[in-house]
Amino acid sequence: MKTNINHNNHKAQADEQDLLHRYVAGDKEAFQELVNRYKDQLYAFLRRFLNQQQLVEEAFQETFLQLYRSRKTFEKDRPLRPWLFTIAANKARDALRKQQRQETVSISAMAEPTDLSIDDVMNSLKSYEITPYDEAAKAEQAEKVRQIIGDMPANLREILLLAYFEQFSYKQMADMLSIPIGTVKSRLHTAIVHFTKRWKSTTTDGNI
Amino acid sequence: MDTLSKREQDILLDYYFECADQQEAETARQLLQTHQGAMEFYNRLNHSLSALEQLDHQAHANCPDHLVENTLAKLYAHESSSGPERLEQLLQAENGKLVTTRTSFWRSLAETVAVAAAVVIFSGLFVPVTRSMRAHAWQAACESNLSKIAQGVTQYAGDHQGMLPAVATKAGNPWWKVGSTQPENQSNTRHVWLLVKQGYVGPEVFVCPGGKSGKLIKLDNAQIANLADFPNRRYITYSFKLISDPNMALLSTTSTALMSDTNPIFEASLKTPDCLLKNELDPITLNAAMLKMNSSSHRSKGQNVMFSDGSVKFLSGRLVDENDDIFTAKGQDTYTGTETASSEKDVFLVP
Numbered sequence: 001m002k003t004n005i006n007h008n009n010h011k012a013q014a015d016e017q018d019l020l021h022r023y024v025a026g027d028k029e030a031f032q033e034l035v036n037r038y039k040d041q042l043y044a045f046l047r048r049f050l051n052q053q054q055l056v057e058e059a060f061q062e063t064f065l066q067l068y069r070s071r072k073t074f075e076k077d078r079p080l081r082p083w084l085f086t087i088a089a090n091k092a093r094d095a096l097r098k099q100q101r102q103e104t105v106s107i108s109a110m111a112e113p114t115d116l117s118i119d120d121v122m123n124s125l126k127s128y129e130i131t132p133y134d135e136a137a138k139a140e141q142a143e144k145v146r147q148i149i150g151d152m153p154a155n156l157r158e159i160l161l162l163a164y165f166e167q168f169s170y171k172q173m174a175d176m177l178s179i180p181i182g183t184v185k186s187r188l189h190t191a192i193v194h195f196t197k198r199w200k201s202t203t204t205d206g207n208i
Numbered sequence: 209m210d211t212l213s214k215r216e217q218d219i220l221l222d223y224y225f226e227c228a229d230q231q232e233a234e235t236a237r238q239l240l241q242t243h244q245g246a247m248e249f250y251n252r253l254n255h256s257l258s259a260l261e262q263l264d265h266q267a268h269a270n271c272p273d274h275l276v277e278n279t280l281a282k283l284y285a286h287e288s289s290s291g292p293e294r295l296e297q298l299l300q301a302e303n304g305k306l307v308t309t310r311t312s313f314w315r316s317l318a319e320t321v322a323v324a325a326a327v328v329i330f331s332g333l334f335v336p337v338t339r340s341m342r343a344h345a346w347q348a349a350c351e352s353n354l355s356k357i358a359q360g361v362t363q364y365a366g367d368h369q370g371m372l373p374a375v376a377t378k379a380g381n382p383w384w385k386v387g388s389t390q391p392e393n394q395s396n397t398r399h400v401w402l403l404v405k406q407g408y409v410g411p412e413v414f415v416c417p418g419g420k421s422g423k424l425i426k427l428d429n430a431q432i433a434n435l436a437d438f439p440n441r442r443y444i445t446y447s448f449k450l451i452s453d454p455n456m457a458l459l460s461t462t463s464t465a466l467m468s469d470t471n472p473i474f475e476a477s478l479k480t481p482d483c484l485l486k487n488e489l490d491p492i493t494l495n496a497a498m499l500k501m502n503s504s505s506h507r508s509k510g511q512n513v514m515f516s517d518g519s520v521k522f523l524s525g526r527l528v529d530e531n532d533d534i535f536t537a538k539g540q541d542t543y544t545g546t547e548t549a550s551s552e553k554d555v556f557l558v559p
Contacts, residue, residue, distance in 0.1 A: 142265035
């Protein structure tokens, strides 16, 4: 079974290498195939990150515009997925900054690791919140999660989404964000604490 | 909660995010099996972060077709009409463009025309993937899952004198405690886990693609060998015929329902990890709405049901032979998770 999986992974990688070579050579079909291959992942990531349809669509388009524009300088042997997410995260941060400038409201300042302890937070979770049963309560809960994520500093939001949903390794995230692996870990740690504390306070306020 | 060292917490955290190396992963697995605090820490971490799954609630997870078409249209339409230099200018203009929260009438009109044109141009290049088509694809993938499980059940029965997979259990056990490590709590999923443990079916086919299980940590062979049940409800989104007496668990020669998408009546109660701390579910009394609910796995339109002859059918309702509701036990209106079917013929798929 493992052999088959490895075989399939190698095959997928070989397919992608072939596509990348064709894309670099100017093959439009190959480019479209790459877009089709990554569109859902990127769209989902941007939607979670930005949560505003207009910003999501602009960041999505700009990411692929950049991919297209970079075809002459793109390193063909480089894995595409981390590179695409790096661009998408940059575009998303740019979109937030532009919006911040326009609204002159501090949306998401950068935050660096604090001395918050995961242990403290975990210990504070004496009970779990109840998962709502009806659709209205679910929608309300979803909105609260979006709000917490939306209020998170961009660098914490980014690393939490990349680690939780996209499952990039520490090394990949360090390369993508140009930070040391130790900073990746501590930033992720802070992001977890940040999210958990706010989520916990929301649920214990009796709002859900 | 037993105290965990900082290093142990870090290892569990790395393991949760699948960033642990081989040695750390092994340490994490040992901790989860032997250290009560580790399991508690992991469950709390998982439960807190699984709230992130709500980000996808009521939202289209997949990229809308028009966005891809619009993106490609912008690239190629300009390129073909004006050449590469013009394209570069447009790309630079695109990157330098400020994000505005409102678009002008003319811009909206131009974009609408561009999208309409793009739809015509690219309709021959892209297969339209609608939400409905995706739902059908998930439904088909789910059917395929159940077919594989049916094959596993048939093979198991062939190897075990016609018996269904069943561990020692007795009537009145809490059949809903998926993932409980207590030997006296025999979840109804422990029976089906035998199919995984003994290599008849892979663990991945027990998760319906139409459901919202979110990120799951892949189980390796060592973990499977050490577990007595699916780790938790997210690893099995199907409900199985309730087995109260393993000696009576024969694979029927007639076609009876054996497994289906999640029983919707108990779904909400089982999503709370602290339910494992209780001996019984908070009583659930059936009402008219509950008697009509379909499984949530396929947008509540119906459920895939696997029968003992190996067939799988998508049913828009819950009734099988002689009006037997597959999600309730005959004559039972209130449930705490320890009920039994009224007879061997009464199909009751849980949890």
